[in-house]
Amino acid sequence: MADIESARATFDKFDVNGDGFVTADEYSAAMKAMGDHYVTAAVADSVIAAKDTDGDKLMSFDEFWASLNK
Template sequence: MADIEEARKTFEQFDADGDGFITAAEWKSAMARMGDFYQTEAVAEAVIAAKDTNADKRLSFDEFWASLNK
């Protein structure tokens, strides 16, 4: 099980605009900052879709947290 405070910090790093959601573009950008320059928009969209329980094409913290605890 993940530590919720660490998860919040990580979520905030991915949520570049601070709106409380991670989009595919933000995911791709965060992955590039971490050294994964090969993450494509399509891959980022697939990652978000796999974790996005309400199908709004973005991750809330609750969805992010749930995905860490599967």
Template sequence: MADINEARATFSRYDADGDGQVTPDEFKRAMAEMGDPFVTGPVAEAVIKSKDANSDGTMSFDEFWQALQG
């Protein structure tokens, strides 16, 4: 089980504008900053979609936390 404080810190690295939602563009940019330049737009969209439980096109912290639990 992941530590929620570490998860919040990681989530904040993805959530560039601090609005509580991670968009595919934010995810792609964060992955590039963390050393993975191979995450393309379609890959980022697929990752966000796979974690987007309410189908709003973004990943909230709750959705991120839930994905870590599985």
């Protein structure tokens, strides 16, 4: 099981605009900022879709947290 405080800090790095959701564009930008320049739009869309349980094409903290605890 993950540490919720560490998970929140990680999530916040991806949630650039602070609205509580991570878009594919935010995910891609954050990964590039961390040095992974190979995250294409398609890859980012796939990662978000894999964690997006309600189908809104956004990843909430609850969805992120649930994915860490599978």
